Amino acid sequence: MTGTSRxxxxxxxxxxVNYHGWQVQPRLATVQGRLEEILAxxxxxxxxxxxxxxxxxxxxAYGQVASxxxxxxxxxxxxxxxxxxxxxxxxxxxxxxxVPDDFHARRSATSKIYRYHLWLGPCDDPFVAPFVFPVPFxxxxxxxxxxxxxxxxxxxxxxxxxxxxxDANHIRTIHRFDVSRRGRLVFFRVEANGFLxxxxxxxxxxxxxxxxxxxxxxxxxxxLAARDRRRAGPTIAARGLFLLRVRYPRRPxxxxxxRD
Amino acid sequence: MTGTSRxxxxxxxxxxVNYHGWQVQPRLATVQGRLEEILAxxxxxxxxxxxxxxxxxxxxAYGQVASxxxxxxxxxxxxxxxxxxxxxxxxxxxxxxxVPDDFHARRSATSKIYRYHLWLGPCDDPFVAPFVFPVPFxxxxxxxxxxxxxxxxxxxxxxxxxxxxxDANHIRTIHRFDVSRRGRLVFFRVEANGFLxxxxxxxxxxxxxxxxxxxxxxxxxxxLAARDRRRAGPTIAARGLFLLRVRYPRRPxxxxxxRD
Numbered sequence: 310m311t312g313t314s315r316x317x318x319x320x321x322x323x324x325x326v327n328y329h330g331w332q333v334q335p336r337l338a339t340v341q342g343r344l345e346e347i348l349a350x351x352x353x354x355x356x357x358x359x360x361x362x363x364x365x366x367x368x369x370a371y372g373q374v375a376s377x378x379x380x381x382x383x384x385x386x387x388x389x390x391x392x393x394x395x396x397x398x399x400x401x402x403x404x405x406x407x408v409p410d411d412f413h414a415r416r417s418a419t420s421k422i423y424r425y426h427l428w429l430g431p432c433d434d435p436f437v438a439p440f441v442f443p444v445p446f447x448x449x450x451x452x453x454x455x456x457x458x459x460x461x462x463x464x465x466x467x468x469x470x471x472x473x474x475x476d477a478n479h480i481r482t483i484h485r486f487d488v489s490r491r492g493r494l495v496f497f498r499v500e501a502n503g504f505l506x507x508x509x510x511x512x513x514x515x516x517x518x519x520x521x522x523x524x525x526x527x528x529x530x531x532x533l534a535a536r537d538r539r540r541a542g543p544t545i546a547a548r549g550l551f552l553l554r555v556r557y558p559r560r561p562x563x564x565x566x567x568r569d
Numbered sequence: 570m571t572g573t574s575r576x577x578x579x580x581x582x583x584x585x586v587n588y589h590g591w592q593v594q595p596r597l598a599t600v601q602g603r604l605e606e607i608l609a610x611x612x613x614x615x616x617x618x619x620x621x622x623x624x625x626x627x628x629x630a631y632g633q634v635a636s637x638x639x640x641x642x643x644x645x646x647x648x649x650x651x652x653x654x655x656x657x658x659x660x661x662x663x664x665x666x667x668v669p670d671d672f673h674a675r676r677s678a679t680s681k682i683y684r685y686h687l688w689l690g691p692c693d694d695p696f697v698a699p700f701v702f703p704v705p706f707x708x709x710x711x712x713x714x715x716x717x718x719x720x721x722x723x724x725x726x727x728x729x730x731x732x733x734x735x736d737a738n739h740i741r742t743i744h745r746f747d748v749s750r751r752g753r754l755v756f757f758r759v760e761a762n763g764f765l766x767x768x769x770x771x772x773x774x775x776x777x778x779x780x781x782x783x784x785x786x787x788x789x790x791x792x793l794a795a796r797d798r799r800r801a802g803p804t805i806a807a808r809g810l811f812l813l814r815v816r817y818p819r820r821p822x823x824x825x826x827x828r829d
Contacts, residue, residue, distance in 0.1 A: 435583050438658040
């Protein structure tokens with residue numbers, strides 16, 4: 310970084326429907342790709358944007374966080390407006406701040422919160438349908454709640470990881486995992502110090518199998534112990550999954566706008 | 570129609586963002602076009618679908634109504650599921666019914682309700698931004714309410730019609746026109762026995778000029794009397810406009826599902 314470069318934090322919300330996920334991929338529309346294009350045009354040179362983590366194709370975000378170094382050409386208070394004027398409406402900058410140099414959106418994160426939206430029965434609202442996963446049966450909510458509680462704590466989550474690697478660390482800590490229902494909507498809200506690849510989708514897929522009576526709650530202990538992806542339930546589609554929030558140890562410089 | 574053809578009514582909701590409006594146009598994605606394709610494949614022959622009216626490119630609908638004649642191959646109770654399985658998620662069939670032969674979605678309609686969503690200030694929610702028209706000032710709500718009341722009743726609305734024709738009838742009756750605010754959202758809800766081309770967008774554009782103090786409420790009388798499009802305010806963008814409901818003299822055959 311040059312001496313005058315400043316570290317910037319962006320809080321980003323996006324509707325993932327039209328994107329092949331967060332991470333840059335050649336010839337595909339991605340959220341990171343779109344943002345880096347606009348930042349490069351704005352700052353007159355390539356800008357490397359570091360997200361808190363990838364989100365899969367179709368996953369939405371209310372609270373994605375990314376950081377980048379750039380000359381302080383644009384005051385942080387102006388950045389959301391300047392970027393939002395150039396971004397498509399399905400990507401919005403919710404806040405921007407200049408942060409200490411050692412802040413890194415991925416490495417500094419202490420926990421992340423994801424939320425999954427399921428819909429009981431067919432959904433005939435075109436403004437809701439793209440954002441919920443339709444479930445054609447009535448799942449047993451208390452059974453899924455019991456299952457979510459069993460997954461809380463520190464475990465080796467290899468059985469819930471898409472592509473486990475021999476020497477990698479698959480131990481994560483789930484701080485909280487809530488299942489709730491409001492009308493036809495069923496919410497899964499999970500907070501952990503980190504997530505393995507497709508871990509949320511695999512956990513929710515497994516809890517749904519519990520909810521329809523195909524896997525007993527008590528089996529979760531042996532599923533975890535097996536450290537074998539084939540033992541857990543299926544990977545649920547990304548449709549309905551939101552990255553809600555990324556937490557950091559301390560609040561960096563005050564955000565541009567007050568949060569609700 | 571053949572002797573065995575039955576008249577069908579569809580209640581349709583759609584997110585207009587990805588469509589060039591309701592009406593079929595060559596080589597463009599339209600809601601009617603998409604529906605007619607799927608109906609033709611389903612019934613094995615071309616199906617002419619009559620909507621209650623066109624909606625402009627980008628306009629959304631919660632309660633569009635359309636009717637078509639076809640052999641009763643599929644029970645009306647099954648039609649929403651069968652069509653929704655084949656339709657993109659941004660077009661949803663909310664109800665279907667077999668109706669008397671003299672029902673026609675456009676000609677039988679007695680009134681329509683449109684709702685416009687404005688947003689005060691920049692909108693940083695990617696799930697809301699495509700559905701609201703951003704207003705960069707604080708409009709005077711009571712002045713706009715007074716203006717909306719003046720437009721109620723039976724008038725020649727030529728001053729609010731995109732392309733008035735010499736001999737055409739431009740007289741319409743507005744039954745109700747409400748302006749309300751909830752936080753940063755401002756709603757315009759208007760019910761009339763019919764709307765001229767871009768009439769809602771021109772009326773809301775004019776009320777916004779009243780709301781920012783550029784046109785006095787009292788001028789509405791002379792604007793109406795002028796019967797000249799140039800006298801009224803600008804056409805507001807379609808973004809944020811919803812066809813909410815179409816009313817008919819009597820309820821046709823009971824809808825497939827109960828409404829909320």
